[in-house]
Amino acid sequence: MTDIIWGNGSEVLSGDSFILNVTHRKNGNKNNYSDTEKIKIVSADLPGFPNNQDEWRPEMLKECVIDSFLKCEINERTGEGTILAKVSHSGVGGY
C-alpha cells in the first residue's frame, strides 16, 4: 500500500517541486514524515495545472499549490530526502 500524506503547499522551489506543510498522515503509513516535507511531483492531478510535464512552470505551480490542500501519494524518498509523489487537490469530492 502506498504511503499518503496531506497538507498545504507553502513554497514553490521549481516547476515541479514545493514545500508541503504536513497536516494529516494515513494510518498505516510504512514510513515517518515530518511536519514539513520537500515534494517533487511525478504526476499531477490539480485543477488549472497541465498534465504534460513539459508545460510545468514555477508560476503555474505557485498558483495551484500555495495554501491549497493537497494529497501526496508517495513513490519514494530520494537520498537527499525529497519525496517523489503523485500530487492531487484533496477534499473537493462533493456532497
Added chain:
Amino acid sequence: MWSPIVVKKPELSKIQLEGLFSGKIPAIILRSFVDDAYCETVTRRIIDSNHDDFQNGKLNHIGPFLMAYSTKKKEYFEKAQFAKKTFDEIFFDLEDPSKKIFRILSGLFPKHSMRIAQEYQNNYSPYVIRIHKNGKSIPVHKDRVSYEGKDYSLSDIAKQLSCILHIQKSEKGGDLIIYKKNWEKSDEKFRNIDFGYGSDLVSSSESSKISNLRVGDLVIINPNNYHEVTTIYGKLSRITLGMFLGFYTKRQEIVAWA
C-alpha cells in the same frame, strides 16, 4: 439577527439578491416555488429512476456534480449528456425547474441573457438531484467554481449563487446552516481529507439555521458563505435539486450548471 428573507415569487427583488452577495442576508426562501403535486410527481419519478452511487455509495445523485470532476472534464460532460435523458423523464410534462428560475430572474435582469452553461459543443449539467438518506449530513463547506473549477471555462464568472429546490423533506433533521463567513484561500488549512472543512473554522462565526423549509420551497444562498446540512433522520430521504447561477457582469449573462 442574521435571518433569511421569506418571499413569494413575484416579490423577489434585485436588492434582495444583492443582499446575498454583500452578506447582508444569509438566504432568500421563495415559498412554494413549485406546488406539492409537482414535488410528489418528481419524487415518484426520482425513486423509479437510476441513481448514481457517489463517494463509494455513501451518496445518491442524479446527474454529475462539477466539483467531483474538477480535473475530469471529459467524464463530467459525458455524465451530463447521459443524465439529460433521466432529467427529461423526470420533468416530462412538467415545467423544467431551470426555466422557472430563469423566468423569475429575467424580470430582475431584463438585459441579461440566460442559458444552461456550455463549453464548445458540451452542455453542462443543468442541475443535480441529491437523495440524502437517514444518517447522512453534509459537512461545513463552500462552493466556488472560480477556485475548484479552474479547468472549466465558466470559472471566470464574476459572481455565483446557489439555488436549492426542496422536493422531499426528511422526517427530522436536514436543516441548512449558513455561516456569516466567506471562504478565503488561507482557510484551506482547515480542510477535511475527504470533503469540507473542520467545524473549528466557523465556530466563532454568526450563523443562521433554516429549519422551517417546506416541500416546494426554493432557497437561494451565496455559496461562498460556508454552509452545512445537519444529520438527516427518518425513513424519508431528503431530496433536493441543486443548481448554480453564474453572473457575467460585462457580458450581461447568467448561466446555470451543477
